[in-house]
Every structure is written in structure tokens, then in C-alpha cells.
Amino acid sequence: MAKKRTVRKAGKKTAKKAGKKKTGKRKTVKAPTSAANRLTFKCANGCTVSNRHFHMGIGATINLIATNTDATIHFVGASPFVSGTNPITVLKGTPQSETVGYATGHFQYTLVCANPTCRSSATNPEMIVP
Numbered sequence: 001m002a003k004k005r006t007v008r009k010a011g012k013k014t015a016k017k018a019g020k021k022k023t024g025k026r027k028t029v030k031a032p033t034s035a036a037n038r039l040t041f042k043c044a045n046g047c048t049v050s051n052r053h054f055h056m057g058i059g060a061t062i063n064l065i066a067t068n069t070d071a072t073i074h075f076v077g078a079s080p081f082v083s084g085t086n087p088i089t090v091l092k093g094t095p096q097s098e099t100v101g102y103a104t105g106h107f108q109y110t111l112v113c114a115n116p117t118c119r120s121s122a123t124n125p126e127m128i129v130p
Contacts, residue, residue: 002089009055010014012127013108018101024028030076032055034069037056037060037061037063037064038050038055038062038064038065039062039063039064039065040065040066040067041065041066041071041073041090041104041113042066042067042068042069042071042113043066043068043069043113043115043118043120044068046070046118046119046120046121047069047111047112047113047115047118047119047120047121048111048121049111051125052125052126053125053126053128054125054126054127054128055128055129055130056080056100056127056129057088057100057101057129057130058100058101058129059099060099060100060120060125061097061098061099061100061101062081062097062098062099063097064088064090064096064097064098065090065094066090066091066094066095067091067092067093068116069092069115069118070089070090070091070092070113071079071086071089071090071111071112071113072087072088072089072090072111072112072113072114072116073088073089073090073106073109073110073111074086074087074109074111075087075093075107075109075113076107076108076109076110076124077107077108078102078103078107079098079101079107080101080103080105080107080127080129081098081101082098082099082100082101083098083099084101084118085098087123091122092114099102100129101129102127103128104129104130105128106126106128107126107127107128107129108126108127109124109125109126109127110113110124111125
């Protein structure tokens with residue numbers, strides 16, 4: 001009885017990837033993007049904020065920016081910021097920085113735009129310090 005011959009198809013040979021040589025260099029770690037610590041206020045279908053439930057870390061610097069109108073933030077209770085300023089007025093096109101204090105909780109606020117045709121929101125936005 002004759003043996004069956006097995007024919008192997010010629011396949012593509014893949015070269016092994018050479019492992020990267022470690023040189024002992026440290027990778028540069030990028031700082032968190034500034035968009036994560038930015039609240040933008042504008043008049044668009046009412047006086048609006050970029051994030052209605054904004055989470056902030058203790059000691060973080062928050063950039064407040066009003067794009068097309070002046071905006072006033074009035075906290076219902078205490079301000080979460082070290083400055084304690086209440087209300088905070090953010091002028092159109094002028095970024096304002098505030099540092100988050102050590103108090104934790106939900107800090108509701110009303111938002112009023114200087115443009116008289118821009119209505120205020122029916123529900124209050126909030127800043128949250130976990």
C-alpha cells in the first residue's frame with residue numbers, strides 16, 4: 001500500500017517583531033488637559049454652562065470663561081472656592097481662575113447672563129467636590 005503524500009502549502013512567513021530595547025529613559029507624562037478644568041458660560045437658547053454637573057478635585061484650579069456674554073454665578077449656599085467669592089462675575093472673553101477649597105459636597109448655583117434676551121435655566125447647575 002502506498003503512503004499518501006502530504007503537500008504543505010507555501011504560506012507567508014512573518015518576521016518576528018524585534019522587542020524594543022529599553023534604554024532606561026522615562027516617558028514624559030502630560031499634564032491633564034485644561035478642558036477638564038474649564039467651565040464655559042454662554043448665551044445659546046438661554047444662559048448655559050458647558051457642564052451642568054461639574055466634578056472638581058480639592059485644590060484644582062478651575063478656569064471660568066464666558067464666551068459671548070458676561071455671566072454671573074450665584075451659589076445657593078457657600079462657594080466651593082478658596083476665595084469664597086459669591087457671586088462670581090465672569091466677564092466676556094476674560095478667563096478667570098478659582099481654586100477649589102477643602103469643602104466637599106454639591107454646590108448648586110444660579111447662572112445669569114448679562115444679555116437681557118438670554119433667559120436663566122429653570123433648574124440649577126451644580127459643582128461637585130467629591
